[in-house]
Every structure is written in structure tokens, then in C-alpha cells.
Amino acid sequence: MKKFLVVGLIYFSFIRCSNEIDIHVNLGYLPVVYCILNLNSETQHVRVSRTYRSDSENTGKPPVSDSLIIREPCEIYIEKWSDEKLVETYLFTKTGNSKDSGFFPVQGQETYSSNFHAQPLTRYLLYVYFPDINKVVSGVTLTTSYPVSEDPKPDLPRSITITRERGYTARWFTVRQAGIYQGVFSLIYLESLGEGTTFHSIQWFLPNVLNDRPDELITQEINPKRFFDRLVQGIPVIPDIQRELVGVEFTLIAGGEEIGLSLRTSDIQGFSTSSDYTNLDNGIGLFSSIARTHVRNLVFSNLTEDAICTDPELKFLNFKKSGSHE
Numbered sequence: 001m002k003k004f005l006v007v008g009l010i011y012f013s014f015i016r017c018s019n020e021i022d023i024h025v026n027l028g029y030l031p032v033v034y035c036i037l038n039l040n041s042e043t044q045h046v047r048v049s050r051t052y053r054s055d056s057e058n059t060g061k062p063p064v065s066d067s068l069i070i071r072e073p074c075e076i077y078i079e080k081w082s083d084e085k086l087v088e089t090y091l092f093t094k095t096g097n098s099k100d101s102g103f104f105p106v107q108g109q110e111t112y113s114s115n116f117h118a119q120p121l122t123r124y125l126l127y128v129y130f131p132d133i134n135k136v137v138s139g140v141t142l143t144t145s146y147p148v149s150e151d152p153k154p155d156l157p158r159s160i161t162i163t164r165e166r167g168y169t170a171r172w173f174t175v176r177q178a179g180i181y182q183g184v185f186s187l188i189y190l191e192s193l194g195e196g197t198t199f200h201s202i203q204w205f206l207p208n209v210l211n212d213r214p215d216e217l218i219t220q221e222i223n224p225k226r227f228f229d230r231l232v233q234g235i236p237v238i239p240d241i242q243r244e245l246v247g248v249e250f251t252l253i254a255g256g257e258e259i260g261l262s263l264r265t266s267d268i269q270g271f272s273t274s275s276d277y278t279n280l281d282n283g284i285g286l287f288s289s290i291a292r293t294h295v296r297n298l299v300f301s302n303l304t305e306d307a308i309c310t311d312p313e314l315k316f317l318n319f320k321k322s323g324s325h326e
Helices: 004-009 224-234 257-267 302-310 312-317
Strands: 031-038 043-050 075-082 085-091 111-115 123-130 135-142 148-151 158-160 168-173 178-193 196-205 217-222 242-256 284-300
Touching (some): 043 075, 148 284, 178 217, 178 257, 217 224, 242 302, 284 302
Parallel strands (some): 031 284, 158 284
Antiparallel strands (some): 043 111, 148 168, 178 196, 242 284
């Protein structure tokens, strides 16, 4: 679950579908819908699929590969509400991103998109009409707001110090309508070979924090051993490559309350008959939001640069001090 927000949430509405509900009678499929409104994007996505039909005489047998296919185009729209009034309606159209990368790599698990910028702390209603079964799936969410980073703080110059003996502590505040958070540090470095230079990055993922109470100060540390181990494991050894540290960026991610409830539910035994949390009517899935705060004005201190460039375990990575290629 460590990288859930960074990897899972960015593509949440594209990769997840339920396969834990058995349907043994010919009553039509149960729709599966995922939509995570991205407050940092001008394009929003909805992912639609369906539960598969299991074999009532052989429940251990995998379902046929076309059991998730949506055969008729869906009609999808999202409404924006303010002060109990409908403000705007956004229609969605089918995209070409229809091939699943999971257990069922088949065409038919469709994605739809619409161009609009979702606003923080705003009420949105989702409607998805499945014409082949004459069923409407609906849901409502109140979007989260942008998480507040205290250290490192946006718009203030900050040097980051990490050595073998010293880690770095990030501090940030929880916000309204959020249920889960994750911080990501990205080390940016330059590779030089001959006259060619390229920029690269490597990430550290802080543990997820489940918290649905606003205005609480949270502290998290980058463990120094894990920091140096990540460099050794994540950066390839390439003969004759020279590397320099360029800087570091911090991204703080907040996921909506529904995402936090989904993860909490999966950890509670006996909470419900299904391990899948849903906030949709007439189907299963998730309708929620995500927001990111980026801090890009960060550099490594001289102590960090010295620690990386002179560390015996990192000598094969050929990091040199800035401007030094001897």
C-alpha cells in the first residue's frame, strides 16, 4: 500500500474492477464505475466495466475473457452544484484507452473523458447510464482541497540535508474532505556522457497516512538508511557516466474521504459481506477526488552533496560535486 496514492490513485479509475461478486442468474451484470476527479488536471476520466459471471457449477474456474466487456456505449455526465443549485453539466466521450492491463487484458473496459477543471470543496454528482441493461449508476462526492505543506514550505527557498546519520522530517497539515495522504520526494540529477547530458529523477514514497480530521499537523521522516539504499537500488551502474545532483522536489497528495474509507474498509474483517467499499448507487466502484501540492524550490545542502559524492557504497554511481568532473 506504500505507493498507493502515487501509482494507484493517479490511475485508480483505469485499473481497478471488482471480481468478488458472484452472479449465477441471468439478471444482467452489475456495473463497475470509477471516477477520481483530479484537481490538478483540465481533463477528468471515468472508467466503466462490469462484474464477471462466475460458473455456478465450478466457482474456482476463471471467467471467460469477454465477461467484462461493455457492449453498448455508456452515457456519462457529471453535474457541478453550488448552494443547492445546478451550476454546470459536463458530458463525457469515449477515449481510446480501453485495453486493461490487469488480469483480463481485453478490449471493452472503457474509459471516458471530459475537459473541465474540478474545483476544491465542491459538490459533484456522477451519472452513468448503461443502455444494454437499462440501468443508471449514480454517486455524489464533495471534493477535497489542496494539502498544506509546512516543511518544506511552498514559495520559500529550502535546502534539504540528509546524511548517513541524519534524516529529513517533513511536516504538513491535513485538510477538509480528505481521507488519505502521501508525500513523495523526487531527487533530480544530471547524467553526462561525452558531450551528451540528460536529466533523470528517482522517488522516495512516504508511508500513506489515513486521516479524515482537518487542520492536524503530521510529521514524517525520510529514513537516512532507506534514502541511501534507494540510491543504490534505483540508479543503474553505467561505466563512464558522470552524475551531478540538481535538486529535489516534494509533492504532497491528498485523496478524498471516499478513498480513505475504501482503504479502511479493506482492513476491517467482517465489516461487510464484500471487501469492496463503494459510494455508488445501482452499481459498485468509487467516486472521489485527489489534489496535489507541489514544492519545487528545493536544493540539497552541501552536507548532502558531500555525503552522496563521497559515500563508499555510492562510488560506482559516479556522483561528482556540482561543476566537478575530474
